[in-house]
Amino acid sequence: MTLRSESPALDLRGISKAFYGVKANDDVDFELRQGEVHALLGENGAGKSTLCSIIAGLYRPDTGTMHVYGEPAHFRSPKDAFAAGIGMVYQHFRLVNNLTVxxxxxxxxxxxRMRYSDVDIERQTHEIGNRYGLPVDPQARIWQLSVGEQQRVEILKQLQRNARILILDEPTAVLTPQESDQLFRTVRQMADEGRAVILVSHKLHEIKQVSDRVTVLRHGRRVGEPVATADATPRELAAMMVGHDLVLPTRDPNEHLGDVVLSIQDLRVRNDRGLEAVRGVSLDVRRGEIVGIAGVAGNGQRELAYAIAGLRRPVAGTIALDGVDITGTSVTSRIARGIGYVPQNRLGMGLAPGLTTEENLGLKAYRKPPFSRGPFLVPKTFKDVGAQLIDEYDIRGVRPGLPIRLLSGGNLQKALIAREVTQQHSVLVARSPTRGLDVGATGAVRNLLLRERDGGVGVLLISEDLDELLALSDRLLVLFEGRIVGELTSDEADPARLGLLMAGHVEETA
Ligand SMILES: Nc1ncnc2c1ncn2[C@@H]1O[C@H](COP(=O)(O)OP(=O)(O)O)[C@@H](O)[C@H]1O
Ligand SMILES: [Mg+2]
Structure with missing residues (x-):
């Protein structure tokens, strides 16, 4: 690798790129120095992936210039970018599942492929993996690997090709905290070797942990000048990102709790493989409270949520809503009785990807007036109610006729929640409602949940994000291997104790 040139690794000036008239990048300057980790920070939809895709040769900018190590660059494809030493690890991996690593x-x-034999490649994979702290079995097939390991393969692929500029687009969204820490050590090592790394993230603590400088994007434009990470507080960065300081409403201590609205007794639910994943859970949720369910993923959260929403029949136990046993009832009847469900996978379950935002917003209510009159749907009502919700919940990027799947993640989630909370609910079950969202969208979604609670809804919040649970829950239950292993109220719930419970350190109880 020859890195003697004094020029920056990348120098972008005045980059603009529009999609269907929406400016995803608007006159953006971006400089990446050799040997630095440069964080690209911004809310969902701010234009981060677009900028990265331009650098990686996937998109061509409408205007602007790009220099790579001082040389003008006009990429027509990712191959051109790759030839210039640029490698990108995309948010959605591009591996072939039934091939080996x-x-x-x-x-x-x-x-x-021509130069090396299979054995050579396996050996090299092994060596690079060890050198960078990203070990992975070269003979394993991709489908056998965890998501974190698949990401390693993507990174190793770029290292194998000796990419001098590495772009990681929200790499930690799919990683555990331990995997993220390891990735950051690798990123630092790559930078110390003289490579330049762009790290896209909206997690401020990660940016503080690993980057040298930060460029902030908002609504497609660069906010201010790039800042040295060491000089910026997380709060300042958050303010740059969302354009104002974030405040979460706190609870009025005089607010009284209502009656038990959701009561679960000794519930047992199997997972997809037929094993018992929920193994005797009992809990109550009252009107006007948020009960948080903390736990590491895979301890029965999914099955618990499914059972309450009516998506999976429990093998034992009861679920009662307002004192009425609903254990055997259908999803539709639960919706009609006032159970709302905000799923984790927004497009898989919650939304119809091919319909417009307005249509999606009307989906659950369509059987009732004003959406339908007799057997007919009333398009105008869809439009009016949709427009009102889009405005009220600040759902951005909506354009006439545009399928909802083209919205960014944060806006999808706001649409989903908007639709859920406009129904009359008694109970709202939310699973990791802010996962993958930026600070701004997270704040909006959290406010919606608090608003529901204050309106007398019983909220069950199932999440792996401790900050979120601590910020919202009135009470926290810890789920470990299908059982509730601890209960904490929010003033006694310090993260350390919670973390121990989540890791299975069941406390001695008197
Ligand atoms: N291929 C595309 N087609 C249409 N719109 C797009 C496309 N890619 C991005 N956009 C829009 O451009 C804006 C910026 O998106 P993106 O660069 O993905 O943001 P980020 O990565 O910061 O979340 C969003 O409004 C998004 O909907
Ligand atoms: Mg993105």
């Missing part, structure tokens, strides 16, 4: 390493690179 080693086979994926050489995929799309005829040169490597």
């Amino acid at each position: 080693a086979e994926n390493m050489v995929l799309g690179n005829a040169d490597l």
